[in-house]
Amino acid sequence: MSRVVTLVLVDPSGAVLGALPPYEVPMPWWQEVVDVVDGARQHYGVDVTVLRLLRTSRDRPHGGEVVYAAELHGPGTPSMVDADEADVASLTPHARRAPWAEAGGPGATTAWAADRLASRGRLVVRTVQQRTWNLSAIWRLETVSADGGAPGPVDIARDVVWIKQVPPFFAHEAAVLRWLGHALPGVAPELLAEQPPGRLLLAHVPGAGLYGAGAAARDELATIMHRIGVRAAPDLDTLLADGLPDLRAPRLADRIRAVLDTHAPGDPALTALADGLDARLAAVAECGVPDTLVHGDLHPGNAIVEHDTRVIIDWGDAFAGHPAFDILRLTEGMPEAPALIESWASRWRAAVPGCDPEHAVALLAPVAALRNAAVYAEFLDRIEPSEARFHAADVPFWLDAARALL
Known part of the structure; x- marks a missing residue:
């Protein structure tokens, strides 16, 4: 799979100059732009900075025909064609546009x-x-x-x-x-x-991402997150005061109910789960595992490994909440999930004698799927509409996953 790229070029003031004729790049992922920038230089002899996605031929990632806005730099005068009128119209200012998506x-x-x-x-x-x-x-x-x-x-x-x-x-x-x-x-x-x-x-963090890692490597990441969780629990108020989002039980329940009201109104299974959410989260609290710093997207690709060094990256999804959310994310789709969860639970039982981590995981499994749906719903509410196609399929995907866990 590859991309066929068209760049609508603007000058540093944002004025539309025209469009480069399409060219193919090998990487299919819409947000990755190294080969898009290289391709503009190789095919047309110009330096550009990609600003943002304008439209695609597919309704979900990745590949296909992709149109970006790009800022032209330097003295190059490429052979351009007229930009599509719809693309020009989508360059008008938008309140939710990211600062890096504007010229300059x-x-x-x-x-x-x-x-x-x-x-x-x-x-x-x-x-x-x-x-x-x-x-x-x-x-x-x-x-x-x-x-x-x-x-x-x-x-x-x-x-x-x-x-x-x-x-x-x-x-x-x-x-x-x-x-x-x-x-x-x-x-x-x-x-x-x-x-x-x-x-x-x-x-810089030297090494490579752990994409596709097996059970042993994932257990190592869970061990690191356990160290972080134990150390962060007494400092949680400090982290919250510094802006860490609070997804402990009351706020988490409110967030999930708001998403279900918007994206799954009247759904019998999910409505029943929402009605029992406060009781479910109270039962989780009784399991005795403390709220702490949660990574929020703990998959192996968010770890960089070199030799014996493990560095966890991409903390933008972090929040204050239950650490079971990380082990559930880390074990998604893994045949070894029960063993990994037991290993995770044994560490918490040692850290908090008398707690019941396994029961907390069982209670939170469908809640974790709904939290994921809420995350993507929040993205859709806060990003520019032209880039909603990055996430539009994610909310229904995680709602379906929650239903399957009930």
Whole structure:
């Protein structure tokens, strides 16, 4: 699967210049833009920054024909065609548009990062746009010493840093990383600088993602999250004061009921679950496992591994709540799920004698699916409509998953 890309080009003021004729890129994932930028340079000799998705030929990710808005840089004058009128119309301002999705927005963010790095004695020599979509924008920066010294071949990895820019509803990620860096150094990326409400400058984490990891690797991640959970529980009020979302029982129940009222009104099974939600969550509390810092999207791809080092990334979905949500996410679709849950439970029984983690997991399984539906519903409420196709299928998917667990 690949993408056939069309770029609607704008100048730094946002004025429409025209469109580049379509070209194919190998990576199908709509939010990944390295090969989109490279393709514009290879096919048309121009430098661009991709701003945002405008439309696609498919109603859900990924692949197919994809149209993006992109900002043109430098003196290049590519051979362009007229932009589609509908694409031009979708470039008008929108209240929910991310700051990095506007002309000039990415440049302001990369300039901010360069200034922060200069204060640390580093000079940015190359900027690579990695990703842009409604949930984040990511750039890879290569740096050298500002005094003129260049890194050697062995040292190049430590001279890479990353910019991550997130929407306001993920802005608590900086506070979480700050806390983790103080409480448990090394379990998450180092936060080098931040600028509210969403700019983060992060140290490079060498290694590769654990996509497709087996049971043993997932159990290692669960062990790390257990350490984090035990350490974070007494500091939860501090994290909440710093902006960590509160999804403990009362607020979680309210959030789920609001989503069901909107997306599944009158559904008999889900209505029954909603009616019994307060009692179910009270029974979870009686199991004795404390609320703590929850990652919120603990799948193996959100861990970077090199040798014996495990670093958990992407803390934008983090919240205060029950740690069972992470083990349920980590074991989705795994034949070894019962053994992994038992291993997770044994650690909590050792940390909190007399607690009943297995019963908490059983009670929360359908609630976890509904929480996922609520997360995606919130995205749809807060992002620009043209990018809703990234998430539109997710709400019904997780509602169906909750029904299957009842």
